[in-house]
Amino acid sequence: MRIENKVIVITGGASGLGLATAQFMVNEKGARVAIFDLNVEAGVKAASDLGAEHAMFVQTDVSQEESVQKSVDAVMARFGAIHVCINGAALATGFKVLGKEGKAAPLSRFAQATAVNINGVFNVMAKCAEQMAKNEPEAGEERGVVINVSSGAAYEGQIGQCAYSASKAAIIGMNMPAARELGAIGVRVNAIAPGLFLTSMVAALDNKVLASLKEQMQAPMRLGDVREFAHCCAFIVENAYINGETIRLDGAARLRAK
Numbered sequence: 668m669r670i671e672n673k674v675i676v677i678t679g680g681a682s683g684l685g686l687a688t689a690q691f692m693v694n695e696k697g698a699r700v701a702i703f704d705l706n707v708e709a710g711v712k713a714a715s716d717l718g719a720e721h722a723m724f725v726q727t728d729v730s731q732e733e734s735v736q737k738s739v740d741a742v743m744a745r746f747g748a749i750h751v752c753i754n755g756a757a758l759a760t761g762f763k764v765l766g767k768e769g770k771a772a773p774l775s776r777f778a779q780a781t782a783v784n785i786n787g788v789f790n791v792m793a794k795c796a797e798q799m800a801k802n803e804p805e806a807g808e809e810r811g812v813v814i815n816v817s818s819g820a821a822y823e824g825q826i827g828q829c830a831y832s833a834s835k836a837a838i839i840g841m842n843m844p845a846a847r848e849l850g851a852i853g854v855r856v857n858a859i860a861p862g863l864f865l866t867s868m869v870a871a872l873d874n875k876v877l878a879s880l881k882e883q884m885q886a887p888m889r890l891g892d893v894r895e896f897a898h899c900c901a902f903i904v905e906n907a908y909i910n911g912e913t914i915r916l917d918g919a920a921r922l923r924a925k
């Protein structure tokens with residue numbers, strides 16, 4: 668699908684990988700973007716920096732059905748269509764199965780991660796796909812593209828990442844059935860499993876943890892550049908034959924247990 672003039676919903680678009688993708692899609696590809704994020708201050712700034720003609724921000728909690736429906740309605744009212752949906756909003760929860768003194772982790776902590784990282788992705792994908800179905804097919808076949816953001820943690824989760832890893836693996840699981848089903852209406856579904864990129868989510872990690880992670884980078888021996896993530900999103904949108912796939916974008920890095 669050509670990106671110019673298309674409307675791209677980006678959840679988590681106020682920060683990190685989502686923000687870099689919004690900037691890349693507007694400034695280098697001529698798209699219009701709708702940023703769905705909880706963070707009002709960062710979201711308003713991101714949209715205003717990109718310019719009102721090309722960007723809008725709607726405060727959204729991806730885990731809430733009504734909130735996402737309102738945001739999708741706002742995009743349809745403003746831009747008239749949704750062609751691409753990039754699901755980047757997530758919580759990077761970290762906690763052990765057994766906490767201090769061997770006490771079991773409360774189920775609510777696990778549920779908090781799955782509510783945003785799994786339910787939120789499905790929620791936004793489904794509501795955007797409903798709108799994509801109304802698009803005129805491009806080149807007779809494509810009405811939309813969904814990109815769900817997984818993580819290398821889906822494959823090699825570290826100690827403390829049970830909830831996060833399980834939620835990111837769920838995205839890989841959703842990929843193929845969604846691609847097979849939505850293919851009937853000309854919508855492709857793919858996932859990206861990033862390695863380590865320097866965003867606020869990663870910068871917030873404990874210094875010791877961050878230093879150990881940096882040591883584990885492989886080839887190239889550095890963290891990912893957020894523009895490399897944005898470029899991968901553009902590649903998926905532009906290549907009509909990539910479908911039901913998860914791309915590991917990690918410079919061949921495989922993290923240790925801790």
Ligand SMILES: NC(=O)c1ccc[n+]([C@@H]2O[C@H](COP(=O)([O-])OP(=O)(O)OC[C@H]3O[C@@H](n4cnc5c(N)ncnc54)[C@H](O)[C@@H]3O)[C@@H](O)[C@H]2O)c1
Binds near residue numbers: 685704755819863868
């Ligand atoms: N940064 C990395 O190295 C890395 C590695 C692997 C995977 N990822 C994944 O990439 C995606 C983006 O990560 P990032 O590093 O840019 O994170 P980030 O923390 O910079 O951005 C995440 C954004 O999601 C928003 N958000 C959180 N909960 C939300 C909710 N319920 N509704 C709407 N918005 C919500 C936050 O406000 C924030 O703006 C995430 O899915 C993350 O799991 C990141």
